Amino acid sequence: MTTLASSRRDAPSPGRVPAVGRRLRIDRRYLPVVGTLVVFVLLLVVGGARYDNFLSVGVLANLFINNAFLVVLAVGMTFVILTGGIDLSVGSVLALSGVTTASLLQSGVPAAVVIPAAVLIGSVIGLLVGAMVHVFEVQPFIATLAAMFFARGLCFLVAPESIPINDETFVALASWDTWAGGQWRITSSVVVALVVVAVAFYLLHYTQFGRTVYAIGGGEQSARLMGLPVARTKVLVYVVSGTCAGLGGLLFAMFSRSGYSLTGVGMELDAIAAVVIGGTLLTGGTGFVLGSVLGVLVLGLIQTIITFEGTLSSWWTKIVIGALLLVFVILQRLLALRRS
Amino acid sequence: MPTSPTPSAAAQTGGGTGRLGAVMRHYLFWPVFALVALLAVNTAVRPGFLSVSILNGHLFGSPIDILRNCAPLMLVALGMSLVIATRGIDLSVGAVVAISGAVALTYIAGAPDPASTTTVLLAIGLALALGLALGVWNGFLVSVLGIQPIIATLILMTAGRGVAMLITKGQITTVTSAPFKTLGAGFWLGLPVATLVAFGVFALVALLVRRTALGMLVESVGINPAASRLAGVRARTIVWTVFALSGLFSALAGLILSSNVMAADANNAGLFIELDAILAVVIGGTSLAGGKFSLSGTFVGVLIIATLSLTVTNVGISPLVTPLFKALVVAAVTLLQSPVMRRKLSARTRRRGRTAPVAPSDKPADVSTDKVVA
Numbered sequence A: 001m002t003t004l005a006s007s008r009r010d011a012p013s014p015g016r017v018p019a020v021g022r023r024l025r026i027d028r029r030y031l032p033v034v035g036t037l038v039v040f041v042l043l044l045v046v047g048g049a050r051y052d053n054f055l056s057v058g059v060l061a062n063l064f065i066n067n068a069f070l071v072v073l074a075v076g077m078t079f080v081i082l083t084g085g086i087d088l089s090v091g092s093v094l095a096l097s098g099v100t101t102a103s104l105l106q107s108g109v110p111a112a113v114v115i116p117a118a119v120l121i122g123s124v125i126g127l128l129v130g131a132m133v134h135v136f137e138v139q140p141f142i143a144t145l146a147a148m149f150f151a152r153g154l155c156f157l158v159a160p161e162s163i164p165i166n167d168e169t170f171v172a173l174a175s176w177d178t179w180a181g182g183q184w185r186i187t188s189s190v191v192v193a194l195v196v197v198a199v200a201f202y203l204l205h206y207t208q209f210g211r212t213v214y215a216i217g218g219g220e221q222s223a224r225l226m227g228l229p230v231a232r233t234k235v236l237v238y239v240v241s242g243t244c245a246g247l248g249g250l251l252f253a254m255f256s257r258s259g260y261s262l263t264g265v266g267m268e269l270d271a272i273a274a275v276v277i278g279g280t281l282l283t284g285g286t287g288f289v290l291g292s293v294l295g296v297l298v299l300g301l302i303q304t305i306i307t308f309e310g311t312l313s314s315w316w317t318k319i320v321i322g323a324l325l326l327v328f329v330i331l332q333r334l335l336a337l338r339r340s
Numbered sequence B: 001m002p003t004s005p006t007p008s009a010a011a012q013t014g015g016g017t018g019r020l021g022a023v024m025r026h027y028l029f030w031p032v033f034a035l036v037a038l039l040a041v042n043t044a045v046r047p048g049f050l051s052v053s054i055l056n057g058h059l060f061g062s063p064i065d066i067l068r069n070c071a072p073l074m075l076v077a078l079g080m081s082l083v084i085a086t087r088g089i090d091l092s093v094g095a096v097v098a099i100s101g102a103v104a105l106t107y108i109a110g111a112p113d114p115a116s117t118t119t120v121l122l123a124i125g126l127a128l129a130l131g132l133a134l135g136v137w138n139g140f141l142v143s144v145l146g147i148q149p150i151i152a153t154l155i156l157m158t159a160g161r162g163v164a165m166l167i168t169k170g171q172i173t174t175v176t177s178a179p180f181k182t183l184g185a186g187f188w189l190g191l192p193v194a195t196l197v198a199f200g201v202f203a204l205v206a207l208l209v210r211r212t213a214l215g216m217l218v219e220s221v222g223i224n225p226a227a228s229r230l231a232g233v234r235a236r237t238i239v240w241t242v243f244a245l246s247g248l249f250s251a252l253a254g255l256i257l258s259s260n261v262m263a264a265d266a267n268n269a270g271l272f273i274e275l276d277a278i279l280a281v282v283i284g285g286t287s288l289a290g291g292k293f294s295l296s297g298t299f300v301g302v303l304i305i306a307t308l309s310l311t312v313t314n315v316g317i318s319p320l321v322t323p324l325f326k327a328l329v330v331a332a333v334t335l336l337q338s339p340v341m342r343r344k345l346s347a348r349t350r351r352r353g354r355t356a357p358v359a360p361s362d363k364p365a366d367v368s369t370d371k372v373v374a
Helices: A028-050 A057-082 A090-106 A111-134 A140-158 A168-175 A188-206 A208-218 A220-225 A230-256 A267-277 A289-309 A315-339 B005-017 B019-026 B029-045 B062-069 B071-085 B093-110 B117-144 B149-168 B178-185 B193-211 B214-223 B225-230 B235-261 B273-283 B295-315 B319-337 B339-352 B363-369
Strands: A177-180 A184-187 B053-055 B058-060
Touching: A028 A289, A028 A315, A057 A090, A057 A184, A057 A188, A057 A208, A057 A230, A057 A267, A057 A289, A090 A111, A090 A140, A090 A230, A090 A267, A111 A140, A111 A168, A111 A230, A111 B319, A140 B273, A140 B319, A168 A188, A168 A230, A184 A188, A188 A208, A188 A230, A188 A289, A208 A220, A208 A230, A220 A230, A267 A289, A267 A315, A267 B149, A289 A315, A315 B149, B029 B295, B029 B319, B062 B071, B062 B193, B062 B295, B071 B093, B071 B193, B071 B214, B071 B235, B071 B273, B071 B295, B093 B117, B093 B149, B093 B235, B093 B273, B117 B149, B117 B178, B117 B235, B178 B193, B178 B235, B193 B214, B193 B235, B193 B295, B214 B225, B214 B235, B225 B235, B273 B295, B273 B319, B295 B319, B319 B339
Parallel strands: none
Antiparallel strands: A177 A184, B053 B058
């Protein structure tokens, strides 16, 4: 929304040497991510000190298993936020994809058809949003808000009740797992999530598309003047985010073995929070996809700690996440102030 | 859509009466058109839809329902308009609605005499003060610390519902208190109290904003905060004030909502009201980019959303599908108001009205005509 603040900065290029006279040895672009890492380690230490069995392979493996869909959502969201946009529709697109999967499987459509279709739903909605944002110059907030309502309404049209998934192929896929190193359980969802992260990392850092994403966030006007394909990229980031949401829906359906139209209410906030905690600025132009993954893990760890505590009620999760957001936002603000 | 006869009709009057026609064409025309269309659909489905009868000395009927149901949204959208005008956004209003209801009902439930007017007034005062404080907190983050409004209010949006649950201890608090029920479900002079309160506050703010320089100052901050500060406008104070007001109005909305059902549901009270409010503001023609804003547009936007919800049930569709229709209305209105469409529409007008001296036909002039009365 406000590109003014960041318009002076260029897209960060990997390996740029910080200006002379800085005492910090790490590139300050990595500082927010380092902060997230510190919080993650602190949470691990606190958890490990307070509870037995907290620092076990099982807990850490479950962290990935339970949050695989959120990792995928956060990765897609990172693309959009890097361009200075926002995607509010991911929660309901996730629900739509999940409900469609369950309903199609129930009516006997083979999983080989259903799975690509579910992901494609997300891509199509992303494309519509991208067109609204780019061609009609509707603000991303409003365009994705419309998509959010649209997808949620469609969910109820497809199926108002929860549908169980009994399709053999799908269940086999969902329950596939392997034990890395004999102890670390990896499910198919985790594999998918890790592949998505790897692809996103490659796209953002080693392709022209990725450079353009950063350049748009740094300053759309300058990116355009540099001759970068701004229009195409701006539409594509929403397609990426939509596709990720579709995929996330699939993962969630695998996770819950059902499709329900009320899943993912408010999940877009979790995704945004994870991205912000992971060090991506909402003004765009700065941030890393690995930071977002770390952000998701921090959120997951908070949830785990609160579960371990037992006496704390679930609403403390929200309060702690809010407090953490506050700390990170103020930290980012201080960093930005020192830069100028 | 642009080929429908109405814009050209408006264009013809635009040639004749000049400014008025231009205003109708560019700014409130589509929102009002959407509202009228919705009412027409309702009347077609149920011919008695618009009739209002008197029962037990109160007015009854669907229009009254719309007016009563839209009261909380009206208040929230009012605050939201002012915040958006300063180039901000307030995502925390739903959480403030939940907190306000939770505080008021918890206080009333814990008081020795829930039915006494003093208890109720104290509870209302407490909730409003807390709402104001939360608004001040948002304003502090935005205007003093310089955090982006969307992220600053996201913090309270996330944490706020947790706080509301903390207050109600995760339960749905219910009370029986006649004076408190009046606020949400009572009638005065035949009209719902909630409507009177909401419309009264709305009118007061509209007067304050449009009959003093305040509105202009708010717009100047929204258009260019730095320039308006250099011109002597207290940009920081104004931003802070609008966030505080948004918190206050949301708390009032929370009181009306909880009084209507006499229960405080920390999870679901005011859920998505921030999105509805932003929608109402945008449908009313106020740009999220800040600057010019239109309270009358917001007013129509709120009525559209309230009517839409009633329409869906009236037509016999499951209320669960309502979001779909909201999405269609938003898409239609925002696309019609989008720069691309405007350019097309105004190009059309220019071709038709070439013989008549049309002054405000080029693009910048279009934008300036939007800055009209409240």
